[in-house]
Amino acid sequence: METTFLIVKPRAFAEGHVGGIVTEIEREGFEILGAASRRLTREEAAGLYEVHEGKPFFEPLLDFMTSGTTIGLMLRADDAIAKLRALVGATDPAESAPRTIRALYGNSKTENAVHASDSPERVERESSFYFGDCARALNI
Ligand code: CDP
Numbered sequence: 045m046e047t048t049f050l051i052v053k054p055r056a057f058a059e060g061h062v063g064g065i066v067t068e069i070e071r072e073g074f075e076i077l078g079a080a081s082r083r084l085t086r087e088e089a090a091g092l093y094e095v096h097e098g099k100p101f102f103e104p105l106l107d108f109m110t111s112g113t114t115i116g117l118m119l120r121a122d123d124a125i126a127k128l129r130a131l132v133g134a135t136d137p138a139e140s141a142p143r144t145i146r147a148l149y150g151n152s153k154t155e156n157a158v159h160a161s162d163s164p165e166r167v168e169r170e171s172s173f174y175f176g177d178c179a180r181a182l183n184i
Protein backbone atom coordinates (compact mmCIF):
# COMPACT_ATOMS: atom_id res chain seq x y z
CA MET A 45 0.00 0.00 0.00
CA GLU A 46 1.07 3.57 -0.74
CA THR A 47 -0.01 6.91 0.73
CA THR A 48 -0.81 9.98 -1.31
CA PHE A 49 -2.15 13.47 -0.76
CA LEU A 50 -4.87 15.57 -2.39
CA ILE A 51 -5.91 19.21 -1.94
CA VAL A 52 -9.40 20.47 -2.72
CA LYS A 53 -8.69 23.94 -4.12
CA PRO A 54 -10.56 27.06 -2.91
CA ARG A 55 -13.16 27.33 -5.67
CA ALA A 56 -14.23 23.69 -5.47
CA PHE A 57 -14.50 24.06 -1.70
CA ALA A 58 -16.52 27.31 -1.96
CA GLU A 59 -18.87 25.84 -4.55
CA GLY A 60 -19.70 22.85 -2.36
CA HIS A 61 -17.90 20.10 -4.28
CA VAL A 62 -16.07 18.48 -1.35
CA GLY A 63 -18.71 15.76 -1.02
CA GLY A 64 -18.70 14.99 -4.74
CA ILE A 65 -14.91 14.81 -4.85
CA VAL A 66 -14.74 12.55 -1.77
CA THR A 67 -17.39 10.30 -3.34
CA GLU A 68 -15.25 9.81 -6.46
CA ILE A 69 -12.18 9.07 -4.31
CA GLU A 70 -14.03 6.53 -2.17
CA ARG A 71 -15.62 4.91 -5.23
CA GLU A 72 -12.09 4.25 -6.56
CA GLY A 73 -11.26 2.38 -3.35
CA PHE A 74 -8.98 4.84 -1.56
CA GLU A 75 -8.95 4.73 2.22
CA ILE A 76 -9.15 8.21 3.76
CA LEU A 77 -6.51 8.41 6.50
CA GLY A 78 -7.12 12.01 7.49
CA ALA A 79 -8.65 15.32 6.45
CA ALA A 80 -7.68 18.87 7.41
CA SER A 81 -9.15 22.19 6.41
CA ARG A 82 -7.15 25.40 6.14
CA ARG A 83 -6.51 28.56 4.19
CA LEU A 84 -2.92 28.41 2.91
CA THR A 85 -0.48 31.22 3.57
CA ARG A 86 1.32 32.63 0.53
CA GLU A 87 4.55 30.96 1.72
CA GLU A 88 2.81 27.58 1.91
CA ALA A 89 1.25 28.02 -1.54
CA ALA A 90 4.68 28.97 -2.92
CA GLY A 91 6.09 25.83 -1.29
CA LEU A 92 3.35 23.73 -2.80
CA TYR A 93 4.19 25.02 -6.29
CA GLU A 94 7.93 25.74 -5.86
CA VAL A 95 8.78 23.79 -9.03
CA HIS A 96 6.80 26.40 -11.02
CA GLU A 97 8.39 29.51 -9.51
CA GLY A 98 9.05 32.18 -12.16
CA LYS A 99 6.50 30.86 -14.66
CA PRO A 100 3.84 33.33 -15.88
CA PHE A 101 1.02 31.52 -14.08
CA PHE A 102 2.87 31.32 -10.73
CA GLU A 103 1.70 34.55 -9.02
CA PRO A 104 -1.94 34.28 -10.22
CA LEU A 105 -1.89 30.67 -9.00
CA LEU A 106 -0.71 31.79 -5.54
CA ASP A 107 -3.43 34.48 -5.50
CA PHE A 108 -5.98 31.78 -6.21
CA MET A 109 -4.62 29.16 -3.80
CA THR A 110 -4.62 31.69 -0.93
CA SER A 111 -8.09 33.07 -1.76
CA GLY A 112 -10.10 30.76 0.48
CA THR A 113 -10.48 27.55 2.43
CA THR A 114 -8.95 24.33 1.14
CA ILE A 115 -9.07 20.69 2.32
CA GLY A 116 -6.08 18.34 2.51
CA LEU A 117 -6.79 14.61 2.34
CA MET A 118 -4.34 11.81 3.17
CA LEU A 119 -5.25 8.77 1.09
CA ARG A 120 -4.10 5.16 0.90
CA ALA A 121 -4.39 2.53 -1.82
CA ASP A 122 -2.23 0.23 -3.92
CA ASP A 123 -0.18 2.44 -6.27
CA ALA A 124 -1.97 5.41 -4.72
CA ILE A 125 0.09 8.24 -6.25
CA ALA A 126 -0.38 7.16 -9.88
CA LYS A 127 -3.93 5.99 -9.27
CA LEU A 128 -4.96 9.36 -7.81
CA ARG A 129 -3.26 11.33 -10.61
CA ALA A 130 -5.28 9.24 -13.10
CA LEU A 131 -8.52 9.88 -11.21
CA VAL A 132 -7.76 13.62 -11.05
CA GLY A 133 -7.11 13.88 -14.80
CA ALA A 134 -5.24 16.37 -16.97
CA THR A 135 -4.23 19.83 -15.72
CA ASP A 136 -6.71 21.56 -18.04
CA PRO A 137 -10.28 20.44 -17.22
CA ALA A 138 -11.21 20.94 -20.89
CA GLU A 139 -8.67 18.25 -21.83
CA SER A 140 -9.34 15.95 -18.89
CA ALA A 141 -11.01 12.60 -19.62
CA PRO A 142 -14.74 12.26 -18.83
CA ARG A 143 -15.50 11.28 -15.19
CA THR A 144 -12.13 12.53 -13.93
CA ILE A 145 -12.35 14.90 -10.97
CA ARG A 146 -11.09 17.88 -12.97
CA ALA A 147 -13.53 17.19 -15.82
CA LEU A 148 -16.39 17.00 -13.31
CA TYR A 149 -15.48 19.91 -11.04
CA GLY A 150 -12.75 22.05 -12.66
CA ASN A 151 -13.38 25.48 -14.19
CA SER A 152 -10.05 26.44 -15.78
CA LYS A 153 -6.38 25.46 -15.88
CA THR A 154 -5.73 27.42 -12.67
CA GLU A 155 -9.08 26.71 -10.99
CA ASN A 156 -8.96 23.00 -11.71
CA ALA A 157 -10.66 21.74 -8.54
CA VAL A 158 -7.84 19.69 -6.98
CA HIS A 159 -4.10 19.17 -6.57
CA ALA A 160 -2.57 15.68 -6.34
CA SER A 161 1.01 15.02 -5.17
CA ASP A 162 3.26 13.38 -7.77
CA SER A 163 5.95 11.60 -5.69
CA PRO A 164 6.51 10.23 -2.16
CA GLU A 165 8.74 13.25 -1.39
CA ARG A 166 6.01 15.65 -2.50
CA VAL A 167 3.40 13.75 -0.44
CA GLU A 168 5.53 14.31 2.66
CA ARG A 169 6.23 18.00 1.95
CA GLU A 170 2.77 19.02 0.77
CA SER A 171 0.87 17.17 3.50
CA SER A 172 3.04 18.86 6.15
CA PHE A 173 1.26 22.17 5.38
CA TYR A 174 -1.97 20.55 6.58
CA PHE A 175 -0.94 17.96 9.14
CA GLY A 176 2.48 19.05 10.41
CA ASP A 177 3.72 16.47 12.87
CA CYS A 178 0.32 14.76 12.84
CA ALA A 179 1.42 13.24 9.53
CA ARG A 180 3.58 10.86 11.54
CA ALA A 181 0.58 9.86 13.62
CA LEU A 182 -1.21 9.02 10.37
CA ASN A 183 1.65 6.60 9.65
CA ILE A 184 2.73 8.14 6.35
O1 CDP B 1 -1.46 20.04 -11.16
P1 CDP B 1 -0.70 19.38 -12.29
O2 CDP B 1 0.49 18.56 -11.82
O3 CDP B 1 -1.61 18.63 -13.21
O4 CDP B 1 -0.13 20.56 -13.20
P2 CDP B 1 1.24 21.35 -13.19
O5 CDP B 1 1.69 21.50 -14.59
O6 CDP B 1 2.21 20.79 -12.21
O7 CDP B 1 0.82 22.80 -12.69
C1 CDP B 1 0.49 23.00 -11.33
C2 CDP B 1 -0.78 23.84 -11.27
O8 CDP B 1 -0.50 25.10 -11.86
C3 CDP B 1 -1.95 23.29 -12.07
O9 CDP B 1 -2.74 22.36 -11.35
C4 CDP B 1 -2.72 24.54 -12.40
O10 CDP B 1 -3.63 24.88 -11.37
C5 CDP B 1 -1.66 25.60 -12.49
N1 CDP B 1 -1.34 25.97 -13.87
C6 CDP B 1 -1.86 27.15 -14.40
O11 CDP B 1 -2.56 27.88 -13.70
N2 CDP B 1 -1.57 27.51 -15.70
C7 CDP B 1 -0.80 26.72 -16.47
N3 CDP B 1 -0.53 27.10 -17.73
C8 CDP B 1 -0.27 25.52 -15.96
C9 CDP B 1 -0.56 25.17 -14.65
Ligand code: MG
Binds near residue numbers: 162
Ligand atom coordinates in the same frame (compact mmCIF):
# COMPACT_ATOMS: atom_id res chain seq x y z
MG1 MG C 1 2.38 19.04 -11.21
